[in-house]
Amino acid sequence: MIKDFVRKRSINVCLVNTGGCNGCDIEIVSCLAPRYDIEQYGIYVHNNPREADVLVVTGPVTGAWEKRLLEIYEKTPEPKIVIAVGACALSGGIFKEGHIHGPVDKVIPVDAKLPGCPPRPSEIISAVVSIAPDALAAKEKLLNQKLKEEKNKAKA
Numbered sequence: 001m002i003k004d005f006v007r008k009r010s011i012n013v014c015l016v017n018t019g020g021c022n023g024c025d026i027e028i029v030s031c032l033a034p035r036y037d038i039e040q041y042g043i044y045v046h047n048n049p050r051e052a053d054v055l056v057v058t059g060p061v062t063g064a065w066e067k068r069l070l071e072i073y074e075k076t077p078e079p080k081i082v083i084a085v086g087a088c089a090l091s092g093g094i095f096k097e098g099h100i101h102g103p104v105d106k107v108i109p110v111d112a113k114l115p116g117c118p119p120r121p122s123e124i125i126s127a128v129v130s131i132a133p134d135a136l137a138a139k140e141k142l143l144n145q146k147l148k149e150e151k152n153k154a155k156a
């Protein structure tokens with residue numbers, strides 16, 4: 001409960017590469033560098049789906065990644081917003097003619113799509129920041145619901 005309260009005003013992003021060339025991931029990692037400093041907006045990037053509000057998914061979803069991506073999606077707590085980043089995640093990109101199980105929206109629900117090969121860090125930050133108010137509102141609603149349930153439990 002305390003952890004939920006502390007995390008209420010921040011957005012935790014889990015980065016998932018489903019078999020791309022890493023170009024998109026390098027741009028996402030650049031968002032953490034001092035030049036862009038995504039943490040100044042209260043956005044934290046890691047690779048733990050259980051702590052994530054937002055999944056940022058890159059790559060075309062290879063055969064080996066289909067089941068793992070679904071598992072990661074299931075492990076992510078609500079509001080679990082998904083942003084597909086890069087041409088590969090959106091349509092298969094350069095892997096389109098290969099043996100892929102994607103794109104991403106074929107495997108899990110996608111809330112926002114960011115094209116580019118790769119998109120620029122500023123575009124990635126804009127995409128994440130644009131969904132932040134909705135994600136925070138959904139988190140607050142869930143937290144209030146949890147608090148209410150715990151109060152009712154304590155009364156009973």
Ligand code: SF4
Nearest residue numbers: 020021023086087088
């Ligand atoms: S969209 Fe381009 S940069 Fe991103 S993973 Fe695909 S090929 Fe690489």
